[in-house]
Amino acid sequence: MTQIPDDPTLDELRGALAPLLARHAAFDGWRPAAVENAAAQLPVDPTIAKLAFKGGAVDMIDAWFASIDARMADAWPADTIMPLKIRERITALVETRLTLIERDREALRRALSILAMPQNVARAGQLGWRAADAIWRAAGDSSVDVNHYTKRATLAGVYGATLLAFLDDDSDGWADTRAFLARRIEGIMRFEQAKGRLFAKKDRVFSPARFIGRLRYPAT
Structure with missing residues (x-):
């Protein structure tokens, strides 16, 4: 108890x-x-x-989701999760959340219906962002630049879609949801890789100031 x-x-x-x-x-x-x-x-x-x-129902749902954030983090201490590859970390953390709510699918269904009401959309967005932030932090992400926001925005969408798939998944061991999640996480990884290449190319873009500087102070 x-x-x-x-x-x-x-x-x-x-x-x-x-x-x-x-x-x-x-x-x-x-x-x-x-x-x-x-x-x-x-x-x-x-x-x-x-x-x-x-605050009524939304406060109750908020507290339940917060408890899932905490129990997910407790299930994966840093020394256990950090040896995994990043996509394995995200997958493990999301699947842990699904395991924690598996017995409460009907409660989740009712919660999502309440959060979908127009007056609750902003709060729903906050809760989705908080869940994504909890997952990335548990996965070891410490970014503070634009990556901090893009990672969480992308994962919040993936996590929300995964919850909807999970609600109606009758497959053995919710295999369909696991496959759905794997495809979406693969998409996240491709996006992060493409974003990394894009920012890397910025360092190779011709810069007049850098060119003039090299003329004045040639590399030794």
Whole structure:
């Protein structure tokens, strides 16, 4: 059973309840009833538990997704994942996320329906970006230039599409989703390689200033 302090803060309570919410949201929807039933498992006062999710369904979904980010990172410490090739790291991390939510597909289906509502689109984008950022960070990416943003934007789209494929995948061991993910990650790797070649070529573009500098200070 999840352990919480005797007098938890709302953040601590939210973190403790988050992994339990999806199991109940599959039946109760992302509504207060799911919070009440999750609170009964800890157990904590349901009235206090509801204060941790004052934003309603989207706050509940946000907390659940955050718990997946954390459990994914815990499953792949740096000394375990860094020996892998980069595409193997991304694949392993995404597949770990899918394993973590496999039992809660109905809750995921309901969550994505809520996030698709017009009033929640911006928040959905933030959550997708956060998931992609968590994956890249766990994979060891520390880029701070434009690569930081392009990597996350690309992976956020791939991860979102993979979730949709996963929802309706009845294949053995969700083989179809794994194949779908492999193709999309191959696309990411090709994009990164092409981008790397493009930036490398910039160093070889004729520069009048560099040419004049070499005339004045020839290489020795």
